[in-house]
Amino acid sequence: MTPHSVTLDLGGRTALVTGAASGIGRACALRLAAAGAKVRAVDRDAEGLAALERAAPDAVETVRLDLTDLAAAEQAAAGVDVLVNNAGLQVVRPLEEFPPDAFRLVLTVMLEAPFRLIRGALPHMYGQEWGRVVNISSVHGLRASAYKAAYVAAKHGLEGLSKVTALEGAAHGVTSNCVSPAYVRTPLVERQIADQARLHGIPEERVVTDVMLTDSAVKRMVEPEEVAEAVAYLCAPQSSVITGSSLPLDGGWTAH
Template sequence: MTVPPAANPVPHAVGLDLTGRTALVTGAAGSIGRACALRLAAAGAKVRAVDRDAAGLDELCEHAAGAAGAVEPQVLDLTDLAAAEHAAAGTDVLVNNAGLQLVRPIEDFPPEVFSTVLTVMLEAPFRLVRGALPHMYGRGWGRVVNISSVHGLRASPFKSAYVAAKHGLEGLSKVAALEGARHGVTSNCVSPGYVRTPLVERQIADQAAAHGIPPERVVSEIMLADSALKRLVEPDEVAEAVAYLCTPQASFITGASLPLDGGWTAH
């Protein structure tokens, strides 16, 4: 398998000061969530880093030492919906990032996995938004950024649960935007293509089996087939898009989906 090389490191180019703000990032021990947590902490936010991976959170906190803002680990399984809602209370910035994936034809897709994917990737974001909004409304300012996917805008075979969850997240984000507008709260989606993460790497074998091709052909023939830019998205690129949506300059952007898809949706 040949994976395209990484892009050059992304500098913190977006001017952002979140001093005095509290941010919550789910899936913070993983690649995208980790990058978002570090970026928001660098901007001065106190970041609640939520994940069920305690060791990964500890490593994140070590890496964040010396940042302008603090990173506070919170071990939490998002299938505990009441706990998720409670965790979001008092936050000014909410980044719904946590996700999981299984690649199977619908007829072979385990119903219990479908249910879990929808719980973690759609019901939990709803409960987190629900928990965060009272504080945001009270302060007259808030930012909800949902890490969606190009699969929130397009469908692919063999990903019924993931595509359903991401399409639902896009809709939830728009409703939050409409309701939050008069309270100074924006809600948007960042919708990347395939990001260089372990989640994507773990898909390769399943994609090969589902499509009946060797694993070494999956990246070029499946993952990047519809992308004009023939490389994976870097987690830092996603984090920088999240940061931009938190800036004063982005205050009129709400109810939108920002594709980071290398031209995939231009077709």
């Protein structure tokens, strides 16, 4: 029995994954490497990148990069066949206390950097009449939650950017889609727990059940490998007609 549900051959292809040092990005990098891609793994976490490279030494090329360097981000995407925009950060504050610099940083990393990466990747994709852009959005790209103004704004913007990319890329064999999970078992989510407990006035041990999973019909977190498998599906030949879409992995959250 194969550990992967999607048959995918990316031999000869280059994939770039941002935020690849941990969590969803690491899972996506390993999944695409398993499909035969040469993976360009981008992150600012040198230790995490080194661990990823050890896990797939022949398939992963690591690039230490802070995505606030927008020109470098665009340059890093040149020549790639598959682009996975995954990197993100979270700040949990009420609007009236939300630091403007933090708001700007979140939008830079999670919306402006994906735009620059897409801009850098499209000429090669258009030239070969094939490409896959997969944007790791969130249920918060489809729904809002209190205290996450920057994250929700960035993810809603990413969903729109993905649709524009789909419309422009269709004539060139390029698809663009979002994968929009609910809470995924990652360090990013774990770091939110203390802030969520403080803002909601509950103990930390109740945050997962009382806040994170309260709107989900399936009462468990999403695993990073589940997100990576959805990414693989969107890169497969069988999905070539799927573009401009958002694939919710939200346990029924958006069914409300």
